[in-house]
Amino acid sequence: RIRIEVLVSPSLEAIEEEEDWVMDQAVAAKAEEFRRNPPTEKLLGVPIYPGAVFSPELTAGMSLNDDYHIYVYFSNDSPDKVADFYRKKLGKEPQFSEGIGYLFPLKGSLPIPKEGLSIQPYVFGDGPFQSTISIMKEMDD
Numbered sequence: 001r002i003r004i005e006v007l008v009s010p011s012l013e014a015i016e017e018e019e020d021w022v023m024d025q026a027v028a029a030k031a032e033e034f035r036r037n038p039p040t041e042k043l044l045g046v047p048i049y050p051g052a053v054f055s056p057e058l059t060a061g062m063s064l065n066d067d068y069h070i071y072v073y074f075s076n077d078s079p080d081k082v083a084d085f086y087r088k089k090l091g092k093e094p095q096f097s098e099g100i101g102y103l104f105p106l107k108g109s110l111p112i113p114k115e116g117l118s119i120q121p122y123v124f125g126d127g128p129f130q131s132t133i134s135i136m137k138e139m140d141d
Helices: 012-036 056-061 079-090
Strands: 068-075 095-097 101-107 115-121 131-138
Touching: 012 056, 056 068, 079 101, 079 115, 079 131, 101 131
Parallel strands: none
Antiparallel strands: 068 131, 095 101, 101 115, 115 131
């Protein structure tokens, strides 16, 4: 008797494709969860900018880790105008970097707060928006 065993393992490309598929499924499920239950001002700890449009898809992609969630909104107003709104509401001065935008610490301190609010120029192609507002929250256990 001769016994032949063949060990077959997937290629690196096949493994990466499967990991991408699993990640896409996780993002889609999380986006649906955010679509059904968008964040409230109470959860965020800051007011939602008037007229801002919530992006469940980007929020899901940036919130798969349950330690932190990054809630993403878009606004038709300029980053300067959005920053002025939060300056008045929060009573804080943000850190500003030319071409990058504004960062308000919400919990902890600059340069890298534990929680923060950033306002950046909109960079997702030709859209109706001028600003991206991101609110990073540490999630409680």
